[in-house]
Amino acid sequence: MKTAVYFDLYLEFLLSRNLADTTINNKARVIQRFLNKFNKIEITRKELYEYLNELYKRGICVTTRYQYINTLKNFYEYLIAIGIDINNPFNDISLKLPPQKNVNVLYKNEVKEIYEMFESNENLSAYQEFLFDFLYSTGLRLDELVNLKINDFELENKAILVRGKGSKERIVFYGSKLNIMLMSYLTARRSIMSFNRLYHSYFVIDFMTGQPLKAHKIYSEIVKVGKVVDRKLNPHLLRHSFATHLLENGCDIRYIQELLGHSSVSTTQRYTKVQIKHKIATISKYHPRG
Structure with missing residues (x-):
């Protein structure tokens, strides 16, 4: 064979x-x-x-x-x-993984400053703000955002049906502030799709062509935002920040697990360590005797 x-x-x-x-x-x-x-x-x-x-x-x-x-x-x-008579050559290969790297997140005041810069800095576009806000407000993975369809949204209840790893489905809710931007985005999307005579159902589109936006383009836009606000940003950093800030505000870790789409709560528990380190760093940075 x-x-x-x-x-x-x-x-x-x-x-x-x-x-x-x-x-x-x-x-x-x-x-x-x-x-x-x-x-x-x-x-x-x-x-x-x-x-x-x-x-x-x-x-x-x-x-x-x-x-x-x-x-x-x-x-x-x-x-x-399946019955192939063969030895597995990789059975005896042992390779230890290095210790897990610390998860980087934004401080809450950093997030606040970035939103303020969206309002005042002409080098940042409304579209970049929407992508930033959507990722930070929902905690979605980049691939999950790329694959979202219009009919995955239940606008009345501010809910999104998300298909995560292994096609596992979960419901993610979003707040009223993102909802305002979402309504504006959907209006603009409708006009662009009509102008380009396109009828696909992908949620995130290229505003120049109306075609579905690729993952690398979204990643690039978030990185560009980071350069303007003088911070290293990427979509997964926003997901980490989403989870950590929920935890810091008293959200139950099991609910955060559901929102992130983690199959095991042990994966979500790493944010507990991040939360502790974050609080220690906050004291060191802001307290007079830190």
């Missing part, structure tokens, strides 16, 4: 699990590159270490190498599970 057949079988398996497109594409890319290198399934110990050494020489970080190895290990486990 050719390597392409093994690859196609596993790809069908991944698709059947309803994983996010990005996740499937990333796994497929790793496996495809591995198979193209050796053009066979059974590899020797020497070839295995040749592959691992290549990852190291390419300057791939430990976390990414761990993901690559895990992806290939699961690929071989699938082949064995």
Whole structure:
């Protein structure tokens, strides 16, 4: 059986699990590159270490190498599970992950200052403010925002149906301040779609063309905002800030877990550590005897 057949079988398996497109594409890319290198399934110990050494020489970080190895290990486990008589060459590979990096968040007063700058700085656009406000007010992942459709919104109840990792659905609510900007955005979106004679249902669009806005474009706009306000910003930083500020204001961690779409509360609990570090840093920064 050719390597392409093994690859196609596993790809069908991944698709059947309803994983996010990005996740499937990333796994497929790793496996495809591995198979193209050796053009066979059974590899020797020497070839295995040749592959691992290549990852190291390419300057791939430990976390990414761990993901690559895990992806290939699961690929071989699938082949064995469907009856392919083969050993899993990655079974004996042990790679420790580095300690988890601290989560960076914005202080509440920093968020306030950024909103004030949107009102006063002519280098910031209303569209950039909308993207910033939407991400900070909902805590959505970048991919989740990109994939939102118009009919995912229940405007009367200020609710959004979000499809997260593994196509898991959750309801996210938003406040009245975002709602004002949302109404303005939807009016502008309608005009742009009409002008360009387009009728797709993607929520976030390019205001020049009316086409669905790509993830890298949204990321770029948030980074541009950061440069103007002199802070390193990205969409995931806004998600972290969303969660941490809810926690600081007394929100139950289980509810934050639901809003973020975490399958386990242990993932959400890292914000407890962030909250403590944040409070200590606040005292150090603002108290006269900090």
